[in-house]
Amino acid sequence: MGNSTTTTEPKIVSGDCGYLLEDVPHLSDYIPDLPTYPNPLQDNTAYSVVKQYFVSVDDTVAQKIVVQKDSPRGTHFRRAGPRQKVYFESNEVDACIVTCGGLCPGLNTVIREIVCGLYHMYGVTRVVGIELGYKGFYARNTIPLTPKVVNDIHKRGGTILGASRGGHDTSKIVDSIQDRGINQVYIIGGDGTQKGASVIFEEIRRRGLKVAVAGIPKTIDNDIPVIDKSFGFDTAVEEAQRAIKAAHVESESVENGIGLVKLMGRHSGFIAMYATLASRDVDCCLIPESPFYLEGPGGMFEYIEKRLKENGHMVIVVAEGAGQEFLSENICSIDKKQDASGNKHLQDVGFWISQKIKDHFNKHQKMNINLKYIDPTYMIRAIPSNASDNEYCTLLAHGAIHGAMAGYTGFTVGPVNGRHAYIPFHRITERQNKVAIMDRMWARCLSSTNQPSFFSPKQLSEKKAEEELGEN
Ligand SMILES: Nc1ncnc2c1ncn2[C@@H]1O[C@H](COP(=O)(O)OP(=O)(O)O)[C@@H](O)[C@H]1O
Numbered sequence: 058m059g060n061s062t063t064t065t066e067p068k069i070v071s072g073d074c075g076y077l078l079e080d081v082p083h084l085s086d087y088i089p090d091l092p093t094y095p096n097p098l099q100d101n102t103a104y105s106v107v108k109q110y111f112v113s114v115d116d117t118v119a120q121k122i123v124v125q126k127d128s129p130r131g132t133h134f135r136r137a138g139p140r141q142k143v144y145f146e147s148n149e150v151d152a153c154i155v156t157c158g159g160l161c162p163g164l165n166t167v168i169r170e171i172v173c174g175l176y177h178m179y180g181v182t183r184v185v186g187i188e189l190g191y192k193g194f195y196a197r198n199t200i201p202l203t204p205k206v207v208n209d210i211h212k213r214g215g216t217i218l219g220a221s222r223g224g225h226d227t228s229k230i231v232d233s234i235q236d237r238g239i240n241q242v243y244i245i246g247g248d249g250t251q252k253g254a255s256v257i258f259e260e261i262r263r264r265g266l267k268v269a270v271a272g273i274p275k276t277i278d279n280d281i282p283v284i285d286k287s288f289g290f291d292t293a294v295e296e297a298q299r300a301i302k303a304a305h306v307e308s309e310s311v312e313n314g315i316g317l318v319k320l321m322g323r324h325s326g327f328i329a330m331y332a333t334l335a336s337r338d339v340d341c342c343l344i345p346e347s348p349f350y351l352e353g354p355g356g357m358f359e360y361i362e363k364r365l366k367e368n369g370h371m372v373i374v375v376a377e378g379a380g381q382e383f384l385s386e387n388i389c390s391i392d393k394k395q396d397a398s399g400n401k402h403l404q405d406v407g408f409w410i411s412q413k414i415k416d417h418f419n420k421h422q423k424m425n426i427n428l429k430y431i432d433p434t435y436m437i438r439a440i441p442s443n444a445s446d447n448e449y450c451t452l453l454a455h456g457a458i459h460g461a462m463a464g465y466t467g468f469t470v471g472p473v474n475g476r477h478a479y480i481p482f483h484r485i486t487e488r489q490n491k492v493a494i495m496d497r498m499w500a501r502c503l504s505s506t507n508q509p510s511f512f513s514p515k516q517l518s519e520k521k522a523e524e525e526l527g528e529n
């Protein structure tokens with residue numbers, strides 16, 4: 058990768074009573090005397106009726122909203138939204154959109170809303186799509202995008218632009234941006250993509266280009282920190298219900314039936330946890346954050362036997378990243394390979410656990426079990442987004458457009474406690490969001506399934522200390 062070496066210092070502004078603003082870069086930070094223009098939205102018939110449409114330049118969004126009387130005011134992010142003054146004239150803008158990483162419901166909606174938002178709100182007519190992710194910048198032609206071209210795309214799953222892993226070459230990408238005269242870059246993708254966007258921004262700044270770089274966070278795993286939730290997540294959880302329902306029907310229709318469903322979630326078990334909570338038919342949910350074991354007292358086998366004796370059937374949901382430590386130990390042909398982006402390939406925990414359960418009950422001839430393994434992996438992410446995700450995607454797209462037009466750059470847009478904000482890239486990429494197993498949500502999940510926690514009291518207190526350390 059041809060990455061630049063310098064990185065922009067975080068822009069931290071402090072105020073009274075422990076107030077901190079973690080601000081995002083602005084084009085005027087490195088280009089002096091940039092002209093500004095009145096925001097064309099003020100003459101837009103749809104928007105000019107709103108009483109206070111423009112966001113005050115001083116508005117910020119608090120990261121922590123549960124506070125006590127003496128708490129410091131804490132970290133804030135710049136509020137997203139349209140500004141009175143913009144740094145681009147409408148006919149000056151040449152925008153591009155790229156989608157990277159794995160698929161996620163709502164990608165097409167975000168693309169549609171960026172194109173239509175730029176066109177209808179700011180009168181921008183030149184928008185192109187970059188094909189097949191980052192490498193498309195230097196290996197493919199662009200696709201012209203107009204409101205007409207994108208009109209119906211939100212009804213389709215996937216991304217009309219295509220996506221890819223790997224292929225991030227910073228110099229080649231920025232050369233292509235420069236050669237094509239692009240001055241607004243909209244980058245839709247997960248943690249890897251946002252890391253890539255951050256280095257693109259650094260290189261653009263180093264070259265002193267008037268190019269705004271806006272990131273829109275995407276991943277069905279919901280593992281992006283700071284933001285409330287990533288788009289497509291709700292749709293994926295909803296779709297997962299169909300697999301869980303099937304597992305339930307199959308298991309309750311036979312003697313000692315076990316329905317096992319594997320759901321996506323590489324490092325975080327959000328999909329599995331929320332799908333379990335939503336369904337109420339699940340008896341055990343296994344996620345990467347919470348270790349489990351099979352044999353012996355308090356283990357999975359003991360629980361399965363108990364549950365089958367009590368209820369005659371059971372449903373298990375397992376996140377794909379759960380129990381990987383057993384698989385690398387036990388499977389001799391360990392596939393250590395990574396994908397093109399450097400993400401480790403995972404072993405099939407669903408298949409492994411199915412075999413283990415079958416072997417255990419066959420070997421000990423304890424009971425004749427009837428196990429059905431359902432793996433809906435790609436089905437939950439290759440679908441169009443549901444209504445609430447569509448609405449969410451629109452707000453993300455608009456937030457990104459308003460930010461870029463206002464001259465902000467090097468930011469990811471997303472809701473923080475329900476208010477959309479501009480978040481510096483490093484805050485999004487420095488860690489992954491994980492299910493906190495000491496939090497109430499995981500406790501709710503455990504209480505809905507009634508499964509064992511698989512922790513001894515000593516392990517529990519160690520885990521608590523670990524999570525507290527991670528929060529600070
Ligand atoms: N550390 C990094 N620096 C620059 N580019 C990266 C980095 N990590 C990933 N990328 C690029 O981001 C794109 C998407 O990353 P990937 O991990 O596959 O998906 P996601 O963005 O959904 O996490 C790929 O093209 C990859 O090359």
Ligand SMILES: O=P(O)(O)OC[C@H]1O[C@](O)(COP(=O)(O)O)[C@@H](O)[C@@H]1O
Binds near residue numbers: 159276
């Ligand atoms: O698309 P691939 O390469 O098969 O990867 C599958 C992975 O993509 C995901 O759906 C999401 O990953 P990203 O958000 O990082 O793209 C994971 O849940 C899953 O492990």
Ligand SMILES: [Mg+2]
Binds near residue numbers: 158
């Ligand atoms: Mg990722």
